[in-house]
Amino acid sequence: MGDGVQEISRVIIKPSSETTGHPTNLKLSYLDQLIPSFYIPLIFFYKADESRGLTTSNHVQLCQQLKQSLSNTLTSFYPLAGRIEENFVVDSWNFGVEFIEARAHVQLMDVIQGPDTEDFKQYLPLDPTTGEARRLLVVKITFFDCGGVALGLCFSHKVADFTSIMAFANAWAATCRGETEFSRFIFNLDSYFPARDFPGSDFWGFLLSDENYVTKRFVFDEEKLAALKQEATSSSLKDPTRVELVSAFIWKHFMELAKSKNQEARKTFAAMHAVNLRARKFPPGLLENVFGNCLMSGLAFSDTNVTCDQYNSVEEYGDLVRKLRSSFKRISDDYIAEAQSGDRYLNDLYKLLSPVLKGELEYCSFSSWCRFPVYEVDYGWGNPIWLCTTALPLKNLTVLVNSRCGEGIEAWVNMQQDNLEMLETQIKLIPSTGLKDLDACGKRLQGKSSS
Template sequence: MLIPSFYVPFIFFYKADESRGLTSSNHVHLSQQLKQSLSNTLTSFYPLAGRIEDDVVVVDSCDSGVEFIEARARVQLMNVIQGPEIEDLKQYLPLDPTTGEARRLLVVQITFFDCGGVALALCFSHKVADCTSIVAFANAWAATCRGETEVSRFSFNLGSYFPARDFPGSDFWGFLLSDENYVTKRFVFDEEKLAALKQEATSSSLKDPTRVELVSAFIWKIFMEVAKSKNQEARKAYAALHAVNLRARKIPPELLQNVFGNCMMSGLAFSDANVTCDQYEDVDELRDLVSKLRSSFKRISDDYIAESQTGDRYLNDLYEMLSQVLKGELEYCSFSSWCRSPVYEVDYGWGIPIWLGTTALPLKNLTVLVNSRCVEGIEAWVNMKQDNLEMLETQFKLIPSTGLKDLDACG
């Protein structure tokens, strides 16, 4: 499989709401309600109750169940989510996503705060599900918890659309896993910062860059600048890998719309290759990188997907890129956007989440993009080496901003 074995963490935070029954005195009832609705939901998402077998290729749908952990935090929820620290957020997870192989496919933890609010964390194995799939599961579970009987149904036949193939670079994926040299930091791009980036990137040939394009290009640019400063004589190319959801790109879209699994490919964008540091001064402007990212997204068309279904087009492109990395000819950073996933619609009957967080990320040079609570902004969770993060923070602070905290700005 093309996805290495690791967990992706989601933490949904819900503010106390007495009118909806979310209070500090109602925790036992809430816990039982969650467990029962989870059990009912798993009948429609049965693979998540299984395990990864020893060969880490086959999912054993053994109905082993999902581990459900209850915890209590003697703090106020709002104190946790205002300026959250990554290490502090880890305690609201049922496990450390950066250690060990993801044999269990889904692990859940509910944490009750003194104020009556809760944090509901889901850690899922990326071996079996992408962000679209797991958010669909979360919304189905939430609907069941609210008492709804009609929930969306999903198929688990992704393999019939994309038959299994041998990939000679499969051993490479262990190289991508993060280690102690990598640190995760959160950056909040508010409306004013995004407007400033948009003004810089827009040109006569590049219209209406999206929020995801702008933030991804900005981070990619800083990543390249740091890499080039370390070895100014090196002649390297720099790539950005961006996860692309195939469900809306396949024609007709309904074909893959309700398919559960890793229904995605990486769009591959490359900087101008084989130039040294001093030659880069006027080459990779923000607008150039936005344009390259956009082209990489457009390349994953219905025709490209069809050729990858019946042949090895995508695998060949990916293998060529990975071969350059192993030869030391190319450095990369990768991105995954959750901005189109309805994470702020996951309502278990207590109202929508006040915030969605994640924690330390398991892959080197990975950035996860999520809508801020106000939707107009974007939170970038960046996992890189410390010197990359320091440069990124320096340049980030130079972008004009309102200076308002993202949660406070939403009221």
């Protein structure tokens, strides 16, 4: 399938007007500094729609409209047109955003109904698993023979979390539709979490993936989620969320495989889950429209730092769900305030860092995109029929996204191959048909195709 994509053009898009009035140098917050320099990839797929002007005959006009609206949007999101210098300063707003146009000689529906992580890379502007994130945003629009399109984005996690990038995507979409009203974000996260003098350029650089890690997509449909919920609530846990259920499931089986590989090892296992601070800081709304990495990692630890010789030494599933929930709740208004004025959060991270570097602790990390309205990003061609990520750049990272029909969760998991094979086996054992969500989505999409 890779031979079917042909690059047509590559240009640099700059803000449409000068960013006068903005600071020449924009300091990153220490929360930004803690993030390694890598790209987070995502791809929006849109079906051809003649009534909305998305056809095989107007690609030139559509591409020009995208470029102009991107240029206009960058005036409000000017740091994305800059670059990072010395780890804590974003400079040169006119460095620009690279925009790539391509053609794919395949049908869009064939692509999304046979998802393969490696194949998806060709719809991104670059391979997110190689190289440092020099440009802060890179874009690729791919036109399919059927008239549909794929819009691939790679954004530098050094300057933006998923809340920030979705704010940008929605603003760009609104501008492309001819609207002028959208949520305005403020680039002052450093005033809440001032930059620190960290040794080295990447505090968490050891998290970066390598060739031994592979990304695979797993679907937890309604029935699987219901089965997991029943198992978790059997231990008197009330109302576990879908994100808690799936994260704990992956964490549990990651630990089981690690124990099976080395039964004599004495290790602790941790789960790190990204927690958005915007809704947790008092007074309400204080951080709501702050651009940047306005997040912290909730840290959960498993009581397994003793020599174990059997699988059932891993904690019960419900207990792991409970620990994840507690790690989220721990990041309270008081905790955030102490992280602003002191070193509470940094001290927690250092407690994790030392045993990892010594080989005494293994970890999984999680990020949930489930609460974001990713299926409402409309550039004037209607809503996307699918959003996905692809090859992930961090070791043992899982990204959770709502499935196409909304009832289930897609888990994009980046681990070593044997972990993925074991996880796939365990997911199949969850009581479920395993087909409901995908079949329902397939029928819905085919229905739209014939309408």
